[in-house]
Amino acid sequence: MNALFSWLADPAHWSGSAGIPARLVEHLWYSVLALALGAVVALPIGALVGHGRRGGFLIVGSANGMRALPELGLLTLLVLLMGIGLLPVTLALAVLAIPPLLAGTYSGVRNVDPGAVDAARGMGMREWQVLFKVELPNALPLILGGLRGAALQVIATAAVAAYVSFGGLGRFLIDGLRTRDYPQMAAGAVLVAVLALVVEGLLALLQRAIVSPGLRGGGRRSPTVTVGRPAPAPANPEPVPVREPAGAEP
Amino acid sequence: MVWDWIPRNLGMIGGLLGEHVVLALLPVLIGLVLAVPIGWAAAGNRALRGVLVPAASVLYTIPSLALFIVLPAIIGTRILDPLNVVVALTIYTVALLVRSVADALGAVPSMVVAAATAMGYRPGRRFVSVELPLAVPVLVAGLRVAAVSNISLVSVGALIGVGGLGQLFTDGYQRNFPLEILTGIVMVLLLALVVDGLLVLIGRVSTPWTRVGANA
Numbered sequence: 001m002n003a004l005f006s007w008l009a010d011p012a013h014w015s016g017s018a019g020i021p022a023r024l025v026e027h028l029w030y031s032v033l034a035l036a037l038g039a040v041v042a043l044p045i046g047a048l049v050g051h052g053r054r055g056g057f058l059i060v061g062s063a064n065g066m067r068a069l070p071e072l073g074l075l076t077l078l079v080l081l082m083g084i085g086l087l088p089v090t091l092a093l094a095v096l097a098i099p100p101l102l103a104g105t106y107s108g109v110r111n112v113d114p115g116a117v118d119a120a121r122g123m124g125m126r127e128w129q130v131l132f133k134v135e136l137p138n139a140l141p142l143i144l145g146g147l148r149g150a151a152l153q154v155i156a157t158a159a160v161a162a163y164v165s166f167g168g169l170g171r172f173l174i175d176g177l178r179t180r181d182y183p184q185m186a187a188g189a190v191l192v193a194v195l196a197l198v199v200e201g202l203l204a205l206l207q208r209a210i211v212s213p214g215l216r217g218g219g220r221r222s223p224t225v226t227v228g229r230p231a232p233a234p235a236n237p238e239p240v241p242v243r244e245p246a247g248a249e250p
Numbered sequence: 251m252v253w254d255w256i257p258r259n260l261g262m263i264g265g266l267l268g269e270h271v272v273l274a275l276l277p278v279l280i281g282l283v284l285a286v287p288i289g290w291a292a293a294g295n296r297a298l299r300g301v302l303v304p305a306a307s308v309l310y311t312i313p314s315l316a317l318f319i320v321l322p323a324i325i326g327t328r329i330l331d332p333l334n335v336v337v338a339l340t341i342y343t344v345a346l347l348v349r350s351v352a353d354a355l356g357a358v359p360s361m362v363v364a365a366a367t368a369m370g371y372r373p374g375r376r377f378v379s380v381e382l383p384l385a386v387p388v389l390v391a392g393l394r395v396a397a398v399s400n401i402s403l404v405s406v407g408a409l410i411g412v413g414g415l416g417q418l419f420t421d422g423y424q425r426n427f428p429l430e431i432l433t434g435i436v437m438v439l440l441l442a443l444v445v446d447g448l449l450v451l452i453g454r455v456s457t458p459w460t461r462v463g464a465n466a
Contacts, residue, residue: 018366159316
């Protein structure tokens with residue numbers, strides 16, 4: 001433990017292209033690229049299938065299947081086939097980001113209150129307006145939940161990229177392992193774990209900041225607007241017609 | 251022929267498969283045994299739940315490679331000990347299942363519990379024969395996620411020399427031999443598929459009443 005702290009406290013490990021800040025930036029860079037690529041694939045598919053409300057079992061099934069894909073195998077295979085480069089690493093990590101994003105987007109859009117969607121159509125909105133103005137804003141909590149899951153997965157796994165001679169915080173893990181430099185390994189492990197926790201916390205805050213207040217508190221409870229004091233419920237309620245048919249009055 | 255590699259190495263692949271199954275599923279079993287009492291405690295006590303469930307999700311956030319490497323310093327094992335992988339995956343399983351168990355037990359209708367109490371069930375027996383069986387569907391859902399993600403995570407252990415089928419990835423990479431890696435990927439996927447199917451089956455067999463209810 002003390003060796004770990006003295007490794008972390010050594011100023012030599014905080015500067016240069018192999019220092020902690022440089023590795024941290026590399027790590028975040030791969031992660032952001034992979035998340036962006038994953039989102040470009042997953043968001044439209046999830047939104048369209050959720051909007052059409054059909055074929056959901058395919059989404060859920062394939063998302064679960066992709067979860068079982070072993071990342072190390074995918075990464076080493078892609079690097080062998082395509083050569084060492086940013087592309088195979090980004091592709092392999094993006095594959096990890098897709099299942100949570102796809103599942104979150106699909107179930108978010110699919111579970112929007114059908115009453116709200118009908119109301120939007122009744123107001124004359126076109127299908128794309130229904131999707132962008134009603135369904136996606138309502139689905140935001142689940143989409144962001146998917147993004148959090150994806151970010152966590154990608155950041156945790158980006159450490160494996162160091163195995164195929166790539167940068168990122170995983171370098172400390174892999175190099176430390178090869179040279180039996182235990183403090184370096186432990187420092188790398190702690191740094192990756194802290195990064196994952198910090199990003200998770202930041203995304204949770206972001207979620208709180210951009211989700212519409214009407215959707216907070218979970219569930220699909222539509223916000224009820226009460227003007228003034230609510231009228232007391234009648235003790236003996238009788239069925240009252242909401243709207244008189246036109247021309248019923250003499 | 252390159253494809254010869256598979257039949258010539260069937261024995262080795264089978265051995266790695268066996269190792270993979272043990273490394274991935276032993277933690278699921280241990281995790282289940284640990285998570286049920288913890289989840290039960292969390293379901294019964296709101297304050298405890300407020301501590302346990304967030305703590306479990308923080309544990310789940312720790313990257314697997316990091317946990318494999320840091321564990322020896324905490325539990326005093328050697329770095330290349332398979333025990334590290336088993337303990338790390340058990341931690342993930344518990345973290346995942348505690349929430350499932352707490353949610354599942356919390357969702358058991360209070361009338362059912364009250365009826366069982368009125369029939370003379372003591373708390374221990376009521377838990378085993380009424381509450382736990384009703385929690386099975388949610389529990390199986392949690393077990394499926396835990397088993398599939400463990401099967402995929404074991405292969406990361408290859409980086410610290412203990413990875414079951416994951417060793418096909420490191421070996422294939424070092425020898426520049428894609429077929430070996432591909433074989434490993436296919437085997438891991440098949441294993442995940444089979445285990446997932448078995449868990450679904452176990453869930454169905456152990457909850458016959460859900461099907462009766464659906465047909466009525």
